[in-house]
Amino acid sequence: MDIDFVNKTQYQFLVEDIFPALHRKDKKFIVTANPEIVMKAREDDTFKKVIQEADYTVPDGIGIILAAKMLKTPLQERIAGFDLTLDLLNYADEYELSCYFLGAKEDVNEKAVKRVESDYPNIHIAGRHNGYFDFDDRKLAEEIAATSPDIVLVAAGFPKQEKWIAAYKDLFNHGLFMGVGGTFDVLAGEVKRAPEIWVKLNLEWFYRLLQQPRVRIKRTLKLFEFMWIILKNRKK
Ligand code: UDP
Numbered sequence: 001m002d003i004d005f006v007n008k009t010q011y012q013f014l015v016e017d018i019f020p021a022l023h024r025k026d027k028k029f030i031v032t033a034n035p036e037i038v039m040k041a042r043e044d045d046t047f048k049k050v051i052q053e054a055d056y057t058v059p060d061g062i063g064i065i066l067a068a069k070m071l072k073t074p075l076q077e078r079i080a081g082f083d084l085t086l087d088l089l090n091y092a093d094e095y096e097l098s099c100y101f102l103g104a105k106e107d108v109n110e111k112a113v114k115r116v117e118s119d120y121p122n123i124h125i126a127g128r129h130n131g132y133f134d135f136d137d138r139k140l141a142e143e144i145a146a147t148s149p150d151i152v153l154v155a156a157g158f159p160k161q162e163k164w165i166a167a168y169k170d171l172f173n174h175g176l177f178m179g180v181g182g183t184f185d186v187l188a189g190e191v192k193r194a195p196e197i198w199v200k201l202n203l204e205w206f207y208r209l210l211q212q213p214r215v216r217i218k219r220t221l222k223l224f225e226f227m228w229i230i231l232k233n234r235k236k
Pocket residue numbers: 103104105108130131132133155156157158160180181182183184185
């Protein structure tokens with residue numbers, strides 16, 4: 001489907017690519033793509049271009065790993081956006097980096113940032129803003145860029161978060177940009193991350209469906225549609 005994935009373990013990816021980039025103060029954009037994102041990219045050319053022009057697209061979802069295997073182009077492992085976020089926060093805490101938190105509802109954003117402040121006391125909070133902003137609000141983007149963050153986490157759901165990063169990252173001098181979906185909801189304690197055993201059994205998608213059936217059902221169907229397309233392609 002014209003999307004190149006990072007074929008490294010999460011550890012390799014961080015140690016070989018991301019930590020050195022943070023150290024050098026490069027500008028990098030990571031997309032954490034699950035099957036729903038890949039399906040969206042099929043329907044939305046602008047979004048597809050945004051993903052193709054990102055520096056890294058990591059396979060966030062067992063569906064991507066399975067598909068890669070079925071197409072005989074296997075990938076090393078799943079790299080989940082949530083796990084990547086925690087690793088970035090740990091690194092930022094160790095090296096006293098600054099982070100900006102853009103996304104989620106106002107109270108969720110506030111709670112998530114409070115949690116970061118208490119769990120990662122050496123992180124400098126460059127700023128925070130909820131995710132219900134006007135996409136064309138250039139002034140907001142300029143204000144965020146003026147805080148000169150080392151890491152910008154955007155939790156406004158796809159494709160908005162990735163499109164926002166692509167549209168405005170030129171305003172920043174440096175920084176690691178990543179769309180992180182529902183991560184702030186988990187940090188804020190509003191939504192529970194699937195327990196380890198569900199993740200290990202590759203059933204995180206099912207856990208999320210059980211947790212929020214009404215919100216998730218349409219998205220889970222997209223996952224099956226994706227697998228169906230892969231299956232058809234494999235037969236060809
Ligand atoms: N959201 C937002 N702005 C919007 C739409 C959504 O900030 O215009 C937030 C929403 O409140 C939630 C997150 O984006 O915190 C999306 O989470 P979701 O669970 O859909 O993300 P996933 O990780 O599944 O992609």
